[in-house]
Amino acid sequence: MGENIIISKNTILGLFTLLLSMGILYHGISNSIIAFINLGIAGLFIFIILNTLIPPKVMDYSIHEALTFSNTEFLKKIFENLKLNGNPVYVPPYENLENGGIFIPSNEKFSLNLSAFDENLIFITNQNASKEMGVLISPPIGSGILKKFEENFGSSISNLDLNSIFSLIQSTLSSMDLIEELDFDEKNGKISVKIYKNEETSNFGKLYYLSPVISSIFLAISKSKDVPIFIKEFIEFEDYLEFVLVELKSE
Structure with a gap:
């Protein structure tokens, strides 16, 4: 047989978290208990974060994919059914969010109200300000890789x-075999980023913010600039993904 495979403690804890979270989520949906639904979805996010960094020597990618595929697909279905129409905003750490976050607005035209965010919230609902509504992911997907950058x-x-941050991102992700190639260009207040496709980045489509690798890049840019970063445009080509980023001010 081949080499022995060592499964990390994070993987074992993550799988336990997955089973518990899906049970809580099912109970919440079945009984229309919002608190349980929030808790279940939060657990799924924690599972993804715990399983973001698995060094190649610890587990083969195909085994990692087999363990996490069903959960990733389930999470994608949740977000598809939420019908969020806005592009994501990557929020740097601040008083309300110690680790920052990812905010996906409900509508294309939205207002960013950082004072409404809290680490215990997932669904941002405000009937008096519908433009502020959306979903908050905190701790954000990709935060484990962000810690690796630092x-x-x-x-x-x-x-x-910006030059230093992209150099750091490229060298770190390449050393972990998480990315093939990364290009960027800054012009007229916009940052264009090209991420060349591989197994870690090519299966998310418009739900790219659920990719720990992709999100870690934008979280790093946001933290380095200490401003929210809005993904203004996203285009998927045959060989790469292209993003246009702009800085965003809270209203």
Whole structure:
């Protein structure tokens, strides 16, 4: 037989979290209990974060994919059914969100109200301000890889210039075989990012914010600039994904 496979503690804990979360979510949906639905979805996010970083020497990618595929597909179905029409905003860490977050607005035209965010919230609902409604993912998907960026850099990436941050992202993700190639260009207040497709980035489509690898890149940019980053445009080509990013001010 081949080499022995060692499953990390994060994987074991993650699988336990997955089973528990799906049970809570099912109970919440069956009995229309919003608190249980929120808790169940939060558990699914934690599962993804726990299973974001699995070094190649610990587990083969095909085994990792077999363990996590059904959960990823289930999470994609949840977000497809939520029918969120806005593009995501990557929020840097601040007083309300210690680890930052990803906000997906309900509508294409939206208002960003950071004072409405809280780490215990998932659904941002405000009947008096429908433009502020959406879903908040916190801790954000990709935060585990973001921590890896800072480990490799040796300190916080806050205020790191764009050339340095992309160099750090490229070297870190390449060393973990999580990305093939990454290009960027900054012009007229916009940042264009090209992420060349591989197994880790090509299966999410318009739900790209559910990819830990893709989201880690935008979280890093947001944290380095200390401003929310809005994904203004997304185009999927045969060989790569292209994103246009702009800085966003809270209203």
